[in-house]
Amino acid sequence: MPLNFLERDNKLKNHNLFGDEHFGSSPPCTMYEKKALIDPDGNEVDGLHTAWITLNNPEQYGSYTTDMIKGVIAGMHKASMSRDVVATIFTGTGDRAFCTGGNVKEYAEYYTKRPKEYADYVDLFSGMVDAILKCRTPVICRSNGMRIAGGQEIGQACDLTVAADTANFGQAGTRHGSVPDGGSTDFLPWNLSMEQAMWNCISNEQWSAYKMERLGLITKAVPIKKDSGGNWVPNPFVITDTYAKDGQIVYGEFKNGKEAGEAKALFKTLTTDFSWLDDYINKMVWTLANLFPLCLMKSVETIRIKKRFFWDANKISGIYGLGANMNAEAYLGFNAFNSQKVTGSDVIDFLELRRQYAKGHIFDDELAEMVFYPPKK
Numbered sequence: 146m147p148l149n150f151l152e153r154d155n156k157l158k159n160h161n162l163f164g165d166e167h168f169g170s171s172p173p174c175t176m177y178e179k180k181a182l183i184d185p186d187g188n189e190v191d192g193l194h195t196a197w198i199t200l201n202n203p204e205q206y207g208s209y210t211t212d213m214i215k216g217v218i219a220g221m222h223k224a225s226m227s228r229d230v231v232a233t234i235f236t237g238t239g240d241r242a243f244c245t246g247g248n249v250k251e252y253a254e255y256y257t258k259r260p261k262e263y264a265d266y267v268d269l270f271s272g273m274v275d276a277i278l279k280c281r282t283p284v285i286c287r288s289n290g291m292r293i294a295g296g297q298e299i300g301q302a303c304d305l306t307v308a309a310d311t312a313n314f315g316q317a318g319t320r321h322g323s324v325p326d327g328g329s330t331d332f333l334p335w336n337l338s339m340e341q342a343m344w345n346c347i348s349n350e351q352w353s354a355y356k357m358e359r360l361g362l363i364t365k366a367v368p369i370k371k372d373s374g375g376n377w378v379p380n381p382f383v384i385t386d387t388y389a390k391d392g393q394i395v396y397g398e399f400k401n402g403k404e405a406g407e408a409k410a411l412f413k414t415l416t417t418d419f420s421w422l423d424d425y426i427n428k429m430v431w432t433l434a435n436l437f438p439l440c441l442m443k444s445v446e447t448i449r450i451k452k453r454f455f456w457d458a459n460k461i462s463g464i465y466g467l468g469a470n471m472n473a474e475a476y477l478g479f480n481a482f483n484s485q486k487v488t489g490s491d492v493i494d495f496l497e498l499r500r501q502y503a504k505g506h507i508f509d510d511e512l513a514e515m516v517f518y519p520p521k522k
């Protein structure tokens with residue numbers, strides 16, 4: 146029996162919640178653009194795309210402002226609702242940083258001592274992590290440079306990471322008065338061993354892209370520097386030609402002393418080229434494009450559920466805990482960072498703070514005066 150008696154509406158619906166009001170082109174902003182899907186021969190494929198969401202704030206190392214967070218949420222949603230998008234690429238501008246977390250200038254000058262305002266901000270920030278974790282395409286973090294603090298949190302919310310080999314990875318919260326509860330305390334123990342996650346999270350050490358590839362936090366580290374002859378040069382600051390020395394794994398560790406000095410001199414002569422990184426990502430996307438779309442996304446989402454397990458359990462307390470902390474250690478830490486040009490120090494006097502805590506000093510302006518380094522004469 147023919148089914149042509151069934152009424153059909155074949156006009157495609159628009160499922161997008163937002164227009165383009167949250168995107169921009171001049172920093173600080175989040176940019177959204179679609180690029181053609183590229184086949185293995187480098188040709189553009191008709192009718193299929195990748196969505197690029199770019200944190201555009203290179204002068205402040207990719208840190209996101211409140212408005213930029215809205216752009217990421219809108220971007221992940223727009224990519225999800227675009228039928229022709231195969232994968233979403235989340236990246237930054239320039240070759241220094243993907244993202245170094247929240248904008249500390251905005252934190253220090255607006256959010257400190259405004260716990261309710263910051264709770265609302267963290268609600269928005271959590272929405273950004275959720276938007277990445279619920280994007281209806283695979284999300285690849287193209288870590289064009291360092292991924293620190295909140296940058297590491299939103300980077301880990303992505304499904305895969307391909308990094309410039311000049312990118313370092315780590316946290317900053319406990320040094321600048323915050324807690325990496327925006328995802329890292331939940332995701333790091335999945336991505337590293339519990340022991341490594343703990344130290345990376347609390348020490349604020351930065352670990353190289355090569356080390357993070359070795360430890361499993363990222364899929365691939367790819368050179369982005371070339372010499373004057375056009376040859377690729379792996380990040381010269383990092384040991385990549387030796388695996389072990391004196392019984393210790395040295396591959397992926399930073400060079401020291403004279404070798405670090407030589408690396409610095411060499412680095413200055415190199416130019417940046419992202420083509421290898423982008424070829425690597427194009428090949429990954431090509432693999433994804435040649436799979437059953439719905440089976441692919443169900444597989445992605447089922448792996449994401451494990452990441453979300455702790456994140457979903459923890460994110461509500463983050464809103465209130467991080468909000469309240471804007472009256473306490475974050476007030477000290479973010480203002481110290483933001484006034485470093487005046488004081489000469491980007492941190493407070495930690496030992497004095499511990500001495501005053503030991504005496505039971507109340508958390509007031511007198512305490513702040515004791516632990517901030519004074520302005521330089």
Ligand SMILES: CC(C)(COP(=O)(O)OP(=O)(O)OC[C@H]1O[C@@H](n2cnc3c(N)ncnc32)[C@H](O)[C@@H]1OP(=O)(O)O)[C@@H](O)C(=O)NCCC(=O)NCCSC(=O)C1=CCCCC1=O
Nearest residue numbers: 204205206208245246247248249250294295317321323327
């Ligand atoms: C370790 C650093 C990331 C890099 O250090 P270094 O290589 O020495 O560069 P700097 O000279 O410090 O930085 C270059 C310029 O960029 C500015 N900058 C860097 N990061 C930020 C930022 N996050 N916000 C604003 N501006 C930033 C820096 O001031 C320099 O500017 P200049 O005018 O002097 O050229 C180091 O920069 C660093 O530690 N940055 C701060 C990292 C940080 O504390 N981020 C916020 C952490 S908290 C967070 O992200 C959270 C997210 C979600 C919820 C809770 C939360 O706290």
